[in-house]
Amino acid sequence: xxxxxxxxxxxxxxxxxxxxxxxxxYLDNIGPSSLDLRCGSHFKLYEHxxxxxxxxxxxxxxxxxxxxxxxxxxxxxxxVQPNDFVLGVTLESxxxxxxxxxxxxxxxxxxxxGIIVHSTAGFVDPGFSGTITLEITNINRMPVALxxxxxxxxxxxxxxxxxxxxxxSQKKTQKYQNQVFPEESRITRDPEMVEINKRxxxxxxx
Numbered sequence: 001x002x003x004x005x006x007x008x009x010x011x012x013x014x015x016x017x018x019x020x021x022x023x024x025x026y027l028d029n030i031g032p033s034s035l036d037l038r039c040g041s042h043f044k045l046y047e048h049x050x051x052x053x054x055x056x057x058x059x060x061x062x063x064x065x066x067x068x069x070x071x072x073x074x075x076x077x078x079x080v081q082p083n084d085f086v087l088g089v090t091l092e093s094x095x096x097x098x099x100x101x102x103x104x105x106x107x108x109x110x111x112x113x114g115i116i117v118h119s120t121a122g123f124v125d126p127g128f129s130g131t132i133t134l135e136i137t138n139i140n141r142m143p144v145a146l147x148x149x150x151x152x153x154x155x156x157x158x159x160x161x162x163x164x165x166x167x168x169s170q171k172k173t174q175k176y177q178n179q180v181f182p183e184e185s186r187i188t189r190d191p192e193m194v195e196i197n198k199r200x201x202x203x204x205x206x
Contacts, residue, residue, distance in 0.1 A: 003100075003157040005030050011100075017157065018095035018129075026092055029151060036107065037090040037132065039152035041071045043078050044087040044182045057196040059188040066184050077145035080115065080138040087182035088117075088134035091149065095129040098163035102155045104132055110152065114140025117153045126160060127167025130179040 003011065008030050011017040019026055019035075029036035044066045046054075055061045066087070071078050080086060096102060102124035106117045119135040134153060138144050146152065168174050175186040187193060 001159050002033050003159070005032050008035055008157060011157070016097050017100065020093035020095075021091065031154065034105070034154040034156045036151040036154045037092050037094075039134075039146055039148055039150050040089040040091045040131065040182075041074075041148040042089055042181050043069045043071070043136075044184060045069065046085070046184075054185075056185075056187045056190070057193045057200065059197070062184070062188055068181065071148050074147065074149050077147050080136060080144050080146060082138055082141050082143060084138050085119075086136050087184060088136045088146070088152070089180075089182040090132040090134065090153065093129070093131045093180070094124070094155065096124060096126050096157075096168075098126045098167040099160045100157050101126055101160065102157050104134075105154050105156060107151060107154060110144075113144050114138055114142075115144055115146070124155070125168035125171075126164045127169040127171075129169065129177060131181075133176070133179065133182045 008017070009027075012019060012027070026035070026038070029038075046066050047064070051061065051065050053061060054065060069078065078086075078088075094102065104118050104122040104124065106115070110117070116137040116139060117134045119137065121135060124132065132153070132155075136146075169177055173189070173191065175189055176183055188197070
């Protein structure tokens, strides 16, 4: 069941949904069934010209593979070039309880410019706390400007049938709890990737 605007407000007022923001303008961004979040000032770009590949089973291929850019002036845009893929981040930080999940969706107005704000990872687990990393792609043939502070995505909140027995904050393999900046993939920490890397290391030493 998706929360309506009145239920989103109640959940925020009661502290069930916690929003950490530099101001309270986010309260004006509650829609009929979602909460718009604003674009932060940090972006990460993969240095694709310097690295041959990103191998989920090889942590070495992820070292220094990206660089951070900070837009310090709110009226200065970050230009997303056609076919570019960059990581952005929301201005607001979100904390969810054990019985709510959230879905990250794009805004129609940006979608009509060709901006995709998440590739596949549009799901926020119960118990998660932190900013939302945005997987931004421009599928337009024209560059598009993004500004810090502009509304960039929306969260729709859904109730679970019961509170999660082990929420994200308690999950042993969680990798992004309390994130602040846009975080590149930490897939190399997944148990199956660690196992592959271990087998490779053993094989190469024989």
